[in-house]
Structure formats: C-alpha cells, structure tokens
Amino acid sequence: MSKKILVWFRNDLRLHDNEMLVEALAKSDEILPVFCFDPRQFEPTSYQTIKTGSIRTKFLIESVKGLREALQALGGDILIVQGKPEEVLPELVNQYEIAEVYHHREVASEETEVSTLVEDLLWKQKVNLRHFIGHTLYNKEDLPFPIKDIPDVFAQFKKKTERDAIVKPCFVTPQQISFVNVEAWGDLPTLDQLAINENIEAITTQDEIIGGENEALTHLHEFLHTGEGMALSNTSLKKNTIISKLSAWLALGCLSPREVYWKMKDAEANYGLKPYFNQIILGLLWRDYFRFMFKKYGNTFFKPKGFSLQPNKKYDLDTPLLNAWKSGNTAQPLVNSLMIELNTTGYLSNAARQLVATYLVYELNIKWVYGAAYFEEKLIDYAPASNWGNWANLAGVGNDLRLTTSFDFQKLVKIVDPKGIYTQELRA
Ligand SMILES: Cc1cc2nc3c(=O)[nH]c(=O)nc-3n(C[C@H](O)[C@H](O)[C@H](O)COP(=O)(O)OP(=O)(O)OC[C@H]3O[C@@H](n4cnc5c(N)ncnc54)[C@H](O)[C@@H]3O)c2cc1C
Known part of the structure; x- marks a missing residue:
C-alpha cells in the first residue's frame, strides 16, 4: 500500500523554503494537502473585538487561493475544509488511510493547544503528528x-x-508532487461567509496588499x-x-x-x-x-500585568474614549488619521503603531490589552508574538524592561509627522 502523508497547512502558505512539504514528499508516495478555516478564528473576543477582521480574512482567502493555484499547476490541489482541525483531521486520516500528519508548530497558546488536541486524537488512531518549526x-x-x-x-x-x-x-521548491486522489477538493469560503459584523464594502477596494x-x-x-x-x-x-x-x-x-x-x-x-x-x-x-x-x-505576554513586578497599574475604564480611539475620533488629528488608515488598510508603519499605542496607554490611560486586541482584529499582518510582544513592551510590562523607556508620544509625533502638518491642524 502506498504511504500517504497529510500536510496540514497553517501559517506556512507557500511552496518555497517549506521544510515540512519537502520532508513529506521525501517520506511518502502521495500527499494530501489540507487547509482548515477554523471557525474560532472568526469569533468575537472578550475585548469586544473580532479575532480576525475583514481585511485579514480577505488576505487569508487570497493566500489559500494562491496556494491552491500553485498546487493545481502541479496537477493536484488542496483540500479546503471549514471546521476545527481536531475534528476534521482525524476523520480525514481515516477516510484517506493516512500514515502520518505533518504540520508547523506555532508558539502562541491557542495555536499550540490545537496542535496538542490534534496530536492526542491522532495518537489514539496510532498516527503520528510531526512538528516542524519553520517560521x-x-x-x-x-x-x-x-x-x-x-x-x-x-x-x-x-x-x-x-x-x-x-x-x-532555503529548501528547494518542489517541482513535482504526487497527490492523494480526492473527488471534491472543497470550495474556498467567501469573505461574507467568514467575516462577521463588519462593513465589508468599506474594505473591498483596498487591494494594495494581496495575499x-x-x-x-x-x-x-x-x-x-x-x-x-x-x-x-x-x-x-x-x-x-x-x-x-x-x-x-x-x-x-x-x-x-x-x-x-x-x-x-x-x-x-x-x-x-x-x-x-x-x-x-x-x-x-x-x-x-x-x-x-x-x-x-508562553502566555505571560497576553496578561495585562505581563512581566511587571510592580503592583497593577491603575487604568481608566473609559469605553467612549476607547471607542473614539478605535474609530479615529480623538482630540489628536494625527492619531485619528492613523487609526482611519489602520481601519481601512490593515497596515501602519512601526512608528505609527507605536504612536497610536502610546497615545492609548499613556495619554488616554486605557489598558493596553484592549489596544492589542483591537490590533489583532484589524492588522493585515497580525502575528500573536509580534503583536502582543510589542504591545507588552510598549506598555512597560514586557520581559526586556530596557525597552520601555523609549515610548514618548511627542517624540513619536516628530518621527511620524516631521513637517508638523497634523500639529498645525491641532492649533488651527
Ligand atoms: C504595537 C505594535 C504591534 C505590532 N504588531 C505586529 C504584528 O501583529 N505583526 C507584525 O508582523 N508586526 C507587528 N509589529 C511590528 C512592526 O510594526 C511591523 O512588523 C512592521 O511595521 C511591518 O512593516 P514592514 O513589513 O514594512 O517592516 P520592515 O521594517 O520592512 O521589517 C521587515 C520585517 O521584519 C518584521 N518586523 C519589523 N519590525 C518588527 C517588530 N518591531 N516586531 C516584530 N517583527 C518586526 C516584520 O515581519 C517585517 O515585515 C507591531 C509593532 C507595534 C509597535
């Protein structure tokens, strides 16, 4: 019987420099590429945000589509499923008589928990989940x-x-792949099937960064x-x-x-x-x-107190101010302009991110985790470690305490708006 390996794609949507894929091809006769649109990724959070907003959802759909087209060009495809990996993958393993499952392991808690759940369930089927770290x-x-x-x-x-x-x-890009025979590879979900409670119209013209x-x-x-x-x-x-x-x-x-x-x-x-x-x-x-x-x-970066040894800082719980920050309706024109840019494109430069975050934490005195959760929803490039790590440092609760002294709102204004255009607007 031919050896089949299921290649579970996650945040590794490429053929180039992909050790997991190269290894799977070397160790199998046929592979079954799979991507799961996990419903938990599109749910509301306890911070009154959504885990993945429309801009990143659109980028994700485009990226999976790109991978699908690349695999189709090699005579195969990728199985697209909507569901939790721990429910979907054991079933596929049974259905297609899979010998092993390969995936890239992540570092943040929710993602590693999913890996552990999948691993435990596959173990019961006597199937190994092999981990790669390729990010x-x-x-x-x-x-x-x-x-x-x-x-x-x-x-x-x-x-x-x-x-x-x-x-x-880099690992060499595969030129030939033998695929498991699959009758229906599944449709890509549409943006409005995945994105909830959002004005999809507002973002569909923002095509600058395509997945x-x-x-x-x-x-x-x-x-x-x-x-x-x-x-x-x-x-x-x-x-x-x-x-x-x-x-x-x-x-x-x-x-x-x-x-x-x-x-x-x-x-x-x-x-x-x-x-x-x-x-x-x-x-x-x-x-x-x-x-x-x-x-x-592990999880310390997600906690409001982070690595701080000081007593909990007192923040104001001011929802109208937080909402004004989110929608770009504060008393600061530069912050407003940047938040509108974030909301409509999903992207801000590093200095601009520092500026709006510094404004929320130090000028509005609002708990940093609300800002981090809002960035998680809006950023097109959201990555748990980069987002929560940068926010924790900026809020003074990161693990490298030397970093926290550099976040001065006025200094950042000079970097982001060197000609003082927005400052003039404030004076006018
Ligand atoms: C509050 C805050 C939240 C952030 N959240 C994210 C996030 O969710 N995802 C994310 O990728 N970056 C995040 N960053 C880091 C940084 O702002 C972006 O990576 C950068 O602006 C992306 O633009 P670029 O690709 O032009 O970066 P370049 O300057 O061209 O850098 C090249 C690459 O290096 C990485 N990088 C650069 N700076 C950082 C940094 N400070 N921390 C981590 N990676 C970095 C990025 O992958 C980037 O694409 C955050 C920064 C702050 C201050």
Whole structure:
C-alpha cells in the first residue's frame, strides 16, 4: 500500500523554503494537502473585538487561493475544509488511510493547544503528528543558547545570534508532487461567509496588499530591484522612512524570512549594501526574538500585568474614549488619521503603531490589552508574538524592561509627522 502523508497547512502558505512539504514528499508516495478555516478564528473576543477582521480574512482567502493555484499547476490541489482541525483531521486520516500528519508548530497558546488536541486524537488512531518549526530566520537548534537561556534583552539576543548562528539556505521548491486522489477538493469560503459584523464594502477596494506566495515574491523582487527599493540607494534616507510592507506575507508564511534574507544578500552583491537592507534584517530579528520569547515564556505576554513586578497599574475604564480611539475620533488629528488608515488598510508603519499605542496607554490611560486586541482584529499582518510582544513592551510590562523607556508620544509625533502638518491642524 502506498504511504500517504497529510500536510496540514497553517501559517506556512507557500511552496518555497517549506521544510515540512519537502520532508513529506521525501517520506511518502502521495500527499494530501489540507487547509482548515477554523471557525474560532472568526469569533468575537472578550475585548469586544473580532479575532480576525475583514481585511485579514480577505488576505487569508487570497493566500489559500494562491496556494491552491500553485498546487493545481502541479496537477493536484488542496483540500479546503471549514471546521476545527481536531475534528476534521482525524476523520480525514481515516477516510484517506493516512500514515502520518505533518504540520508547523506555532508558539502562541491557542495555536499550540490545537496542535496538542490534534496530536492526542491522532495518537489514539496510532498516527503520528510531526512538528516542524519553520517560521523564523534562525532555526531554534542553530541558536547559540537553548530556548530557556535566550537573553531577554533584545540587544544581547541580536549580538550573540548574529555572531554565533547562521542563516540556513532555503529548501528547494518542489517541482513535482504526487497527490492523494480526492473527488471534491472543497470550495474556498467567501469573505461574507467568514467575516462577521463588519462593513465589508468599506474594505473591498483596498487591494494594495494581496495575499499569496506569488504576490509576495513579486513584491519582494520589486522592492529589492525596481522602483521604491532602488530609489533608496540614497544613503541619506532616515530611519523609519523605508517600509518594505512584507509583514503580512511573512505572517501567513506566503514568504519565508530566509527567502527575504537570501534575496537581499543577492541584491546586496549586485548593488552594494543599502541602509534599508540592515533595517529589514533588524526587523526579522525582532520577529524571531518575539517568537522565541513566546516559546520561552508562553502566555505571560497576553496578561495585562505581563512581566511587571510592580503592583497593577491603575487604568481608566473609559469605553467612549476607547471607542473614539478605535474609530479615529480623538482630540489628536494625527492619531485619528492613523487609526482611519489602520481601519481601512490593515497596515501602519512601526512608528505609527507605536504612536497610536502610546497615545492609548499613556495619554488616554486605557489598558493596553484592549489596544492589542483591537490590533489583532484589524492588522493585515497580525502575528500573536509580534503583536502582543510589542504591545507588552510598549506598555512597560514586557520581559526586556530596557525597552520601555523609549515610548514618548511627542517624540513619536516628530518621527511620524516631521513637517508638523497634523500639529498645525491641532492649533488651527
Ligand atoms: C504595537 C505594535 C504591534 C505590532 N504588531 C505586529 C504584528 O501583529 N505583526 C507584525 O508582523 N508586526 C507587528 N509589529 C511590528 C512592526 O510594526 C511591523 O512588523 C512592521 O511595521 C511591518 O512593516 P514592514 O513589513 O514594512 O517592516 P520592515 O521594517 O520592512 O521589517 C521587515 C520585517 O521584519 C518584521 N518586523 C519589523 N519590525 C518588527 C517588530 N518591531 N516586531 C516584530 N517583527 C518586526 C516584520 O515581519 C517585517 O515585515 C507591531 C509593532 C507595534 C509597535
């Protein structure tokens, strides 16, 4: 009997640099690619937000569609299911006589709990769930320290990792795949089937960041070799003026961080080192850092008190002010403009995120977790470790206490609005 492996795609929606897929192909005769639209991802939260808002839902549908098209080009497809993985996968294992299930393990609690549930149920069927960890630039096993000893201070993590660890080459993109025979591969859900309570009309024109591996690779290429990227050969450009906008593709795994790194090294060989290359590598290191910190500390980042040893800070429970912040109706025109940008595009630059978050926490004195939950709903690039890790640091309850002193609202206003356009509006 031929050996069949079920490849459970999650936040790894790509064919390039995908160790899980390469391994599954090496160890099987046929694979069954599966993606589950888990209903829990689209539910309301206890913070009066929705876990996944329309902008990211749309991006997710596009990304799965992109993967489907790539697999169809190789003569197969991906089975699309709406349901909880722990209910869906054991059934598929039975139905298709699957020998093993492969997946990428995540670091945040809800995602790892789903893995554990699936693993326990498969175990009863005597089927192994194999874990891969493929989301970071540096592999966990290549770090110069075990997870429990990773420095909490970002600067130390960066210094030691860059000095003592290497970035592995990318895994080769498969050119041939044998697929399990499936009668009906299932339809992609539509946006209005998944997105609840939202004005879908308002976002459907925001097509700038489109989901999928092809879109990601094209964007990366253009950024590095044409237009904006090349225009940045001007070394006088200041920090925070360059944004790659790669984050959404990185978050869903349409793009691998190693692919970004090696493509950047190629570009560097052609054009020389550009200041923005270092900034992107720095961003990827921050991304790794938060993922490893989540692995080290688990749920602490989701708690309002975080890592703080101080008594609980007193916040105001002012719902109208929180709602004004969300909808861009505060007394601060710059904050308003940025919140409207977030609500309509799902994207803000790092400095802009820091600015609106600092305003919520330090000027409006509202509990940071409400802001983090709102970002979770709205961001097109939401990633649990990056979002909750950055928010916790900004609110002064992160694990690297050195980071918390840099969030000064007026300083951030000068970075985001250097010409003072919004400040003038405030005075007018
Ligand atoms: C309050 C707050 C919440 C945030 N939430 C998220 C989130 O949910 N998802 C997310 O990807 N980023 C988050 N960030 C980090 C950062 O703002 C975005 O990654 C960045 O703005 C994306 O733009 P870019 O792709 O042009 O980044 P670039 O500057 O081009 O950086 C390249 C890549 O590095 C990563 N990166 C850069 N900065 C950071 C950082 N500080 N922390 C973690 N990763 C980083 C991103 O994947 C990014 O695409 C948050 C920052 C703040 C202050």
